[in-house]
Amino acid sequence: MKHVEGTILGAAIGRRSFLKGSAAAVIAAGLGSSLCESQPAVADEKKTGASEDIVKPGTCRGGCGAGCQMNVHVRDGKIVKTSRRKQSDPDVTRVCNKGLTHALRVYAEDRLKYPMKRVGERGEGKWEQISWDEAITTISDKWKEVAEKHGPRANGFLCGSGNITPDSQHGKRLCSAMGATLLDAAQDRVFYASFPPIVGSFKGAGGGGRNDLKNAKHIFIWGFNPSEGDSQTFHYFLRAKVEHGAKMIVIDPTFTIAASKADLFVPIHPGTDGALALAMANVLVNEGLAKEDFLKSDTVAPCLVKEADGKYLRLSDIGKATVGAPEDKCVVRAEDGSLGALGEVANPVIRGTFAIEGIEVRTAYDLLLERVSEWTPEKASEICDVPVETIRELAHLVQDGHNSVNIGLGLDHVTNGMATFSSILSMCMIAGQYGHPGNTAKGMFRGEISIGWMPYGLANPKGAPGSQVFYSPALLNCMESKKYGDKDINIKTLYIWDHNLFGTQVGGVRWRKFLEDVELLVVADVVSTSTTNYADIVLPACHYFETETASGDDTRYVFHNAKSAEPLYESKSDFDIFKMLFEKMDLQEYDFKDIDELMNAVFDNLTAKKINLTWDRVKEEGSVLTFEPDDRVMGQEGTYGTPTGRLQFYQESIPLDTDYGQTIDFMKERLPYWEPPMEAWKENPLAEKYPLVFTSERSKYKVHTQYTRVPWLLEFEDEPYVAVNPVDCEARGIADGDYIRMFNDRGTCTLRVRFNNGIRPGMVVIDHGWDLDQFVDGFYCDLLGYNVTPVVANSYYFDTLIEIEKATV
Template identity: 40%
Template sequence: MAGNEPSTLTRRTFLQTTAFAAAGAASLATLAGCSQPASEGDASKEDAPVEVAEEVYFQSCMGNCSGWGCPCYVHVRDGKIANITRAKLKCPDGSDSPYQETCLKGYANIERMYSPTRVLYPMKRAGERGAGDWERISWDDAVSEITAKWKELQEQYGPEAVAFMSGSGSGMATISYTGRLQALMGAMTIAPCYDNTGMNVQMNHGGLGAYTIGHNEHRDMVNANNLFIWGTNPTESNIVDYHLVSQAKENGAKVICIDPIYTTSAAKADIYVPIRPATDGLLAAGMALISIRDGHEDVAHLQTMTVAPFLVKDSDGLYLRLSDLGQAEPLSEEDRVLVYEGGEAVAFDAASNPEIRGSFEVEGVAVKPAYQILLDRLNEWDLDTIAEMTDVPLETIEELAAIWNSGLSYIFTGFGPDHYANGQCGYDGMFALMDITGQEAKHGAGCSCTDFSAPNTPGLVNTATADLVGVAAPGRTIHAPHFHQLMEDGEFAGMTAPKAAYIYICNPITNEPDRQKWLKSFDAMEMVVVSDMFMSEAAQYADYVLPVAFLYERDDLSSTSNPFVKYTQKAVEPAGEAKGDFEIITALGKAMGFEDYFTQDLTTFLASCVTNDAAAAVGLSWEALQEQHAIWTYPEEPQVVGLTDIILSATGRFEFYHEGIQPMANVGQEWDMLKESCWFWEPPIEAWPETIGGFEAVDEAEKYPLLFISERCKFKTHTMFNNSPMILELDPEPYVKVNPKDAEAYGVTEGDVVRIENDRGYVVIKVVLNAGVRPGMLVIDHGWERDGYIDGHYSDLSTYETWPRFEQDNWFDCLVQMEKVQ
């Protein structure tokens, strides 16, 4: 197997010199420093190579960059990581794996590991929260004090008095062990809500595939004739994916970039389409209407692969089933959804040419096919209005539709639409366009969405809580948009506010919206514990900070999306007194009184994650991983939902209509099931500063006329890599991008300092003029922490206002004003 190849390079010691490459023809004796002393005046004396002992270990990046936990080798000299080199794993056919494009951030991990901001010892707050006053304490004291407080709070207020919160800061297996302690404690979950709209709309449409959660695995995009980069900027936020875009273009694909901002991805595209923010769904609707008008409706695909012919009752929006006609028991296996064919309703799987348009009456029940509902929604819009609303000329929309229907077309999207409260309008529109034209379930046609379309390897299983089923489980979940209301009011949706929190692999003070609310919620807690490698902004506001070992300082399994399951080797000892997550949780678990549940060692746990039937079926085992380090466990063919990977939606079909859809979390919000069941378009909650097409500008626009977004950039993964001198040399400080027209209107120029504010907060920051930014927009790179800004914080500007359907972080749904400071 191709995955065997890394074993020849790992964990070996060899002699290397600083001048090895230049020394080409030098003898081994010279390289080893065994040659005779150079004579006086010999120019080679000062340049004589020095013998360096080096060990090489197989490792992996942590991922969370919409990448794949890129494999690499780390080189150790004198007990220190001295170099990182790219791995060269092979696909089963012998070609290079496309999932190993180590980027500048991956190479910067050495600087992160040895950064002065590393937390080396358990720390206890000595002053006010956020003041930076700390005292070093021992591990024993930290564990004892933390668990004593947890016990006290749970005894007084119940298990959910302690909450756990995690993010996506690690793709390694050991981090999952934290879930074991949380389950045994019955602790509450605080759920961050980034990307929920983009992820859940995909799941609503195509379900969860066996091998890819999204629709098309990334490497399938090279088969497209037309590649639409829509709602993402892969040159910045998907660096390790972009080579697939380049390969598609080399293969002859036309690349179209749809974005409000002229990005590097736009510059590399054949066609750039600037669009009004938060109107992506309308553009998709316009392309769909033109496709239908011009005869590109794929009726056979709609009939057989989608819910288009399924009859929907006018009365309640639910599918008409045999049980509605008294011909089957409700919810039984025989209770088929009905379609209309030959003047009567028949079971969907008994029809050969069902109707997809029209309105019918079946035994007194008024019904219509789901596709008719979609058509009715689309036909509420005319093309001229769509052009006005999107700010995309009608001739351009016509051109886009013509390109879309000229061959195999593929959408490479991301979480740009997701960050407006109406993001589902964009995603639902894209999927409806694919359904109508049959541009899916084919190689080269469909959709990829960042890490949601990355490989999902069989055989690697999280066993952290496997033996706790029926024994213990975490408490209830409070999602971030309502967490602060819970903390402020003490009660919300039947839950009581937690008194303590354990926060790991996330940095909510910076990465979540409405930072001031997080500070107030932290203050409302009696104890906050943060485990982290670095003194992050969240850690700065904690009561205890526990030092976590860096990924090169522990054995682990990489569970980040990749066709390879990877065993990553401990290369050096942890810095200071840092410990791995497994060891930290084991210590806390035992101190909480769960000694009987924390008896296994790290090796036993890791081995258990790859000891199962699925692993055995693909040749994966702990023993094999120790020898080979990386094993391909994925199908050789790129996976496409509906083609190679089955559709796992409730109906087994692509669902542009969502029967009986319910909110992601029902917390008593107003809910319109019929509206949310199929594509529609409404403006975002706040980011609508102009009156256009009959949609009035929001009230906030009178005071705050500018739209603010935070753009992802290649120099960070959220707040990771803020402590790399190499990257800071390239990107030393935050700045706001301002269109020159806005700069003139506000009397600012390049290098001026401005104050950007709204009712939630402010940030003081330098101006950079950028004509690629849409007029009326201000753009700041995402990921800078408090110390990077002149004053204030960009996360103070964003809001937790959210759509009823999703618990969602809507960073872009934000209006501000700007004034020159100096």
Template identity: 25%
Template sequence: MSTRKIPGSDPAPLGGPSLSRRQFVQAGSALMAVPFLAGRSVSAEAINTAAPSPAVPAAQIVPTCSTFDCGGKCDIRAHVEQGMVTRISTRPDSALDPQMPIMRACVRGRGYRKFVYHPDRLKYPMKRVGKRGEGKFERISWDEATTMIADNLTRITAQYGPAARFAHTNTAVSGGTFSGDKMLRRLFNLTGGYLEHYHSVSMGNTAAATPYTYGTAASGSTLDTLADTKLVILWGHNPNETVFGHTNHYYQQMKANGTRFVVVDPRYSDTAASLADEWIPLLPTTDNALMDAMMYVIISENLHDRAFIDRYTLGFDEASMPEGVPPNESLVAYLFGLKDGIEKTPQWAEKITRVPAQTILQLARDYATTKPAALIQGWGPQRHNSGERAARGSTLLASITGNVGVRGGWAAGYGGIGNRKFMTGPECPDNPVAAKISIMNWVQAADDATKITPEMGLKGADRLQSNIRILFSLGSNYLANQNPDLLQAVSVLEDESRIEFIVASDLYLTPSARYADLLLPETSFMERWNIGETWGTGNYVILSEKLIEPDFERRSDYEWLREVAAKLGVEPQFSEGRSEKAWIAHIVETTRQAMPDENFPTFEELCVKRQHLFKGAPHIAFEKNINDPANNPFPTPSGKIELFSKRLYEMQHPEIPALSHYVPAHEGPEDALRQRYPLQLITWKGKNRANSTQYPNPWMQEVQEQVLWINPQDAGRRGIRQGDTIRIFNDRGVMAIPAHLTARIMPGVVALQAGAWWQPDEHGVDRGGCPNVLTSARITPLAKGNSHQTLLVEVSKA
């Protein structure tokens, strides 16, 4: 009997030929995978299949990045030995480029190895053998799988038309420049098209609302322009936990240089703990009432920038209103109650927001008198059914204080950055289907397409030609986890008379993947070629090289899509003869040609350099519009900053005021439903996962427990103690998880980390802590976007 030393283990007897480290892990993982095969046996021959040679020579440290749905794109150093990633490190501090700092790996980045080498990862293509949602599958071959896809695409397209085909947005593992969902859309458009969706679940409300003030959503500056700012108000912005790119690098520098930070948030977040000189908690959905009162103070105390307002804005007072609007519709008229008789004083706002009037008064004075100052709004406040108003409200405050177009100011919410540069991406033919729906309406489009009208956000058509009949979910856990009003969505997914065929490609059997008819084992970013691009104010790309060969029968989406394309007769047009790696080389070259002044590297150079920083001058949003308005008018109908939007006024919608001001929200603190459900629930994005990605990673589960944050005052009234299992419920669902009593959440509000996996028990009670068993599918009135954060619940001891 021979023995072989496995690195990191004691010598152990192994029968037969000696095994490499990689083969040993493969064999162990295969044995652990048996429960996923629904009764199918696994032969020793299958377990002992020879492993392919490693993609990277032994003992290399390869700089790379994750292409999962995370905006950080941190510097990951993969230590590759004998075809395996043995550990992950990150860049040393000495490698920091101060002009565009690539962030060091966060706790998620450090934990990717455990996520990639997890025994529960999907291993083989499988088809459903039980009811949808039961999670029962049996193993099939890749040829069977791609034939099923091709046959169902052909049948459903012939029967219902191409508008019956839908690709859901990815919120998990299939990101990057060369993603599976992009190539799926390419295949769709080569074979007749598909029902497209618009809207960003992340920040679509801000993107839709901001143009009504400035004419464009690209209204963010680069953070290096804030170096000398003396006051920053982070309004619902939590970069320390969301790990939002290199944002925190700049904020920590500013903090060290004496910048004063105020955090406005119902929850005392880790960002507040790290940065805040002052924490101002307010009730969710009441942001505009606080903003209104701040503007009242600023104007009543003559702290506004009158010269800026007169030159650059429309709608401040009656003298600056557009034609055709009746009296008392201006900002001043609203704030001083000339129409409704209510002055928007700090005392008025205190009753709504629970922020003390004196705090409002001082915040307004500080913001108006500190020159310049930056009010930076995160994406959380605009994920409410009042979110569009909150997004525009911050633009009004910035405008009346002259903080637009100036170094150190900030014009809007955390939206698009004007000087961002992007890779060209794979080319996609035009979509022959003109109709588009909001991503928030996909459940209704699958249930009853006649419900989707232009008033509900349908674009490009008066009506839909078909319900959604075939659905692809690639690297996404949205369908039955991240989608609001989860139980409603699941009822549609379970009904096979509605969506006739569902394909899910993923790393794990996620709650959403359980509803697939065909389940495909996806590769991780370590097992494929891609390019990672940053979000927010990041402006760099990192090559994500294929480091290891995928184990078992895992395939990248591009590989199996190419096989489907062949069975549909369009493979030459789909692939253009390119492998995955060749596509990356092609994208790099087209990007290089599109940016002749950027000195973008060739593919060969990028393979050595690994990263490219788009360096350039600091960007100040709207600087040209302010410095030379005659030649650079704002792209609004008036050419000015529109405090009052006539376009919104003409809609005559009570929830879309022409001046973004406070309107009580559905399921907000003034809703009569509070008699039954008196607590407002909010969620936050935690540091240990991106949306729901990495939930099954045991290392990440140790970082933060899934508990409900509840203020001791609210807990005491309900007889709840620390650690008690509690029920959180409303008319939509019920969950049971432990309670965490903390003064870090204000009274009247409870908080839950987003992204936990839905785990219903035999009674339908969620034991995983997935907030979307409670959230509402109500869409916002203007953007037709998400309002996940607006909901009322009650809590009781279980």
């Protein structure tokens, strides 16, 4: 493990000092805050000594959710610093501490310089430099050999979120053209799978974005810490509180920075959030606080459900429509007993059991209330470790006015995450918290994606064989059977790009076992990581600012990213690497001839044409605002993008994210429920051996394992540590600052401990984003469990039990 020598904030400056002098003041100022604060733009520098700075636009796009554009300052052909770039919306004029360090990332000590092939054992770190021609020929020859012997599906591709742009996603197009297998890392799949069937489209154009927070009376921050994990948004929360008087409620096992700003902090037992939501719903119903008019007009509450099979009673069941026809809608019942289609009966009943033409039915709301009735505040209090009076207070707050309930990704890191989201969203329906100003956020903020920006459909070229998709956590659980549902698992090559598999995925130990059968592992990256170190062939990729592209996520803008400097060493862009592979595989018919043709295809859609959004315009203007923020919120018109056009707390069918041969309990999954996490639960017999719940948190200094070796940031935290409540440490003879060993049956990890009274006893919290060689011994990702659930084969990072002991270092 390396410690950074010297400090830019003190007198001494040791090694790694390249470029520090030119921008030390800027970076020091940026690191003084944990927030991506919106501030006046820094003026473009034209003269800084003998040479003139050229300022070009660049975008940061490593998966944090911000997508910020910044100024890239170039001097004598070298990138010397970054600064804020002024946008028409001052809230998007921003840059964070990480964005200010890109110059160091470009010229990092661990930049990959040229293609290499392994000459020792995997993971041994012995390499031989090779030419690009040898690398591309070796890869393509192996792909052809494997396709001939085992079929094209035996070639695998795996992409992460390290560079979310069309040119990088170009690799998925090659995968489709080859008829290969695409591995989905399945990170936060619960989050993305749960919202569409419950509330409809949850991230898209149409207003009601972050600005809507100012309209909320109460802001719930549930299961995430936006002060660090969503820092480009946190100033909206603070302004809503300070300038508009919103009350902030934080529900989290850990006392975070966001919790320190809260009017009410609820330290919940990890993994019990769904039980809390159901208990809040119980209070709303039993105290007469449920918004029944809203339930009638905006939800499936009045829909009649057949007792026999759990399906909706439809007009075709009573002879009034053809099965499957558009008019074959759900049946509802009026108070006078007459029947009609959903939306066509003015005042339908939402309670009751009936026999209609011999068919026994109940209202969907009655079925929800049956689930909710189990969860008294007293029962939930025992499970959640939240006082009964606090549960009642939360229930009263959530229905009092128009409120914003913000659900974070922390909730989807536990195996009961799907049911947790369903429970919280259903509770919000009972509270009437949709369709009004101040209601917008339930997870992702609405209306923040640029319109006319459509790069992801380009992954499947017309006429190509197409890819089969395996979710990697499910894949790890199917190793013994060698079957992913009815499909064979026989991956013989794997190409990884924009992704540090070992640093970000669950099941590291099992991944190494899986890779024993992989005959060729290729990794393309900008810098060396624990995954590149395990590869057979390593390809050096460009930094963001060494290639031209655009990005259009998260800000309503499409931003131009200019090529600010020539690629260092022998690095190439992902687009150019894949273009060479297209040619070697004789698949040019499916490829774009150059980056301009690809980017023109991104904007070849009706929406882009309507607003005159073109690649040429993006390049000319630098940033294009695709729509202005407005006061619309999702559901304001009373319709939602679900099959019924209503908010659906009841699921007639369960859409599977992936089919790996699992069995679904449909009756259970149709409604919200709570059950303990598979592993990380106190009543699990394994807890006697491993009594601590292992979790991680986002860091202001990293995005996954990006930035983890940037010298400036390492001066603030130069080695991994784990935060533990002193009660748990003292019981084990561990002092603050000691090195400890975390371990379970899967792995071990040695690092320093920090006492933190804001951590609940019985759990530990590690700073997410360190890579393998930064630990004294072992690796924290090797501890992670790889359980999967029937509905979503997600990466469940927090469903892990461990024990700790003092280590000798």
